[in-house]
Amino acid sequence: MENNYSNYDLDNLDIQILSILMNDASIPYTEIAKKLIVSGGTIHVRMKKMEELGIIKGSNLIINPQKVGFDITAFLGIYLEKGSQYSDAVSQLKEIKEVVELHYCTGQYSIFAKIICRDTVHLRKVLNEDIQSVQGIQRTETIISLEESIKRQISLV
Amino acid sequence: MENNYSNYDLDNLDIQILSILMNDASIPYTEIAKKLIVSGGTIHVRMKKMEELGIIKGSNLIINPQKVGFDITAFLGIYLEKGSQYSDAVSQLKEIKEVVELHYCTGQYSIFAKIICRDTVHLRKVLNEDIQSVQGIQRTETIISLEESIKRQISLV
DNA sequence: GTTGAAAAGTGCTGCGA
């Protein structure tokens, strides 16, 4: 695994290419090339470089979870019995497919998770059965999202 | 804007196409067609249908924020003076580029936000200057992520 | 709704500057 950190030597062109593709990965290289006034080959070389450096981790399709029947987003603050149980708890939480994001945190919670469920019945099942059976968890606090008003990537410029 | 909700009549083929592309949007239709034993044209028709229905919201390039110099992820619980100030606060928070996710919530916080910053200096500037200048905010609680252990999409199957 | 193949457009590679 490559080391994290470091800005490398991303120049302005690299940043602009990323900025465009971060919002829509389906834009063709030739169009980006026209917009930035370089050749398509240059875009290709830059992208390849950034892929090799691990700056680009891939691409994914964004779907509307509500439209495929997943209607509830919740955040879960998790208190662990002991901090040392973190990695154990994580590997158990990874098995729960509804957990889409998980952070090791400062502050009141040891672990902070984002989960997406179909409906209230589904959420209750995940909270009461799946989460509660993870060893090392003392107790949890649930915050339910009633509306996701912003969802975007960081702005590089 | 199309109405949200409803499962539509996504059949098994639609679900499987989405499942593949959600993890890697660069896989060619022809390859998906081979895997699911249908023609490339069918994949194309299904994708077009799902795009028109608003199920697919686009695609994006996943970048490693640390490698482009964004090293700190934080969650922000925001208390509003009055609940009625929500939409006003949201439009002001939208202007802060470091805010990448924002939810209207139940529970102790009115608003829950995710922000990504370059370093501690940058974070302090966002918290003390940008967030504090938003009208209607009473106080905030900050949770800093020391490690993102899981980051994925929902599993449709 | 699906298929298969033709047409159009894009990505990739090597040579030259």
Next chain:
DNA sequence: TCGCAGCACTTTTCAAC
């Protein structure tokens, strides 16, 4: 290191099933 041109591949379209 960058740009250009040719080849391979993909997406898109469409007539036929």
